[in-house]
Amino acid sequence: MPAEAAGGYEDSYRGGLRKVARVVLLDPEDRILLLHGHEPDDPADDWWFTPGGGLEGDESREEAALRELAEETGITDVELGPVLWRRMCSFPFAGRRWDQDEWYYLARTADAPRGVQATGLTELERRSVAGARWWTCRELARAHETVYPTRLAELLRRLLDEGPPAGPVTLDPEIV
Numbered sequence: 001m002p003a004e005a006a007g008g009y010e011d012s013y014r015g016g017l018r019k020v021a022r023v024v025l026l027d028p029e030d031r032i033l034l035l036h037g038h039e040p041d042d043p044a045d046d047w048w049f050t051p052g053g054g055l056e057g058d059e060s061r062e063e064a065a066l067r068e069l070a071e072e073t074g075i076t077d078v079e080l081g082p083v084l085w086r087r088m089c090s091f092p093f094a095g096r097r098w099d100q101d102e103w104y105y106l107a108r109t110a111d112a113p114r115g116v117q118a119t120g121l122t123e124l125e126r127r128s129v130a131g132a133r134w135w136t137c138r139e140l141a142r143a144h145e146t147v148y149p150t151r152l153a154e155l156l157r158r159l160l161d162e163g164p165p166a167g168p169v170t171l172d173p174e175i176v
Helices: 061-073 123-128 137-142 152-162
Strands: 017-026 032-039 042-049 052-054 078-093 096-109 129-135
Touching: 017 061, 017 078, 032 061, 042 129, 052 061, 052 096, 061 078, 061 096, 078 152, 129 137, 137 152
Parallel strands: 017 096
Antiparallel strands: 017 032, 017 052, 032 042, 032 129, 078 096
């Protein structure tokens, strides 16, 4: 059963709580960029997710968010905003259990590139990321595909209607 996106998962992850920075990237039309992932050996077991991944070395979450966005999408011309949401999650992926403390940053780009250029994927990501797509909030709300975090359409609608929260909102844990 799919539990989470492949994006940002280092091939070397061996367990423990993984600190993760994710990016809620919006274009001028308020569309959100999501990556399409799947189990490495089963492309039919798929889902959509925000770009991002684990911190490397002593980098900050902000640095990790920008690095991961560049590696997974090729997009570097962004304005990184505040942390919107925090989430603890635990899920099986690629034969392992992943336990993560995820922070979701708002980011905006001046224009949506026609093609996403994933230039820095790990081996595991190359086997489990199938592409990317810009979604409107309406498309996301109507989607029948699996999307992580599971309430993303509702969270995005609130963000677009009310603006960023005064401080990070703690989402319900997702444990699969």
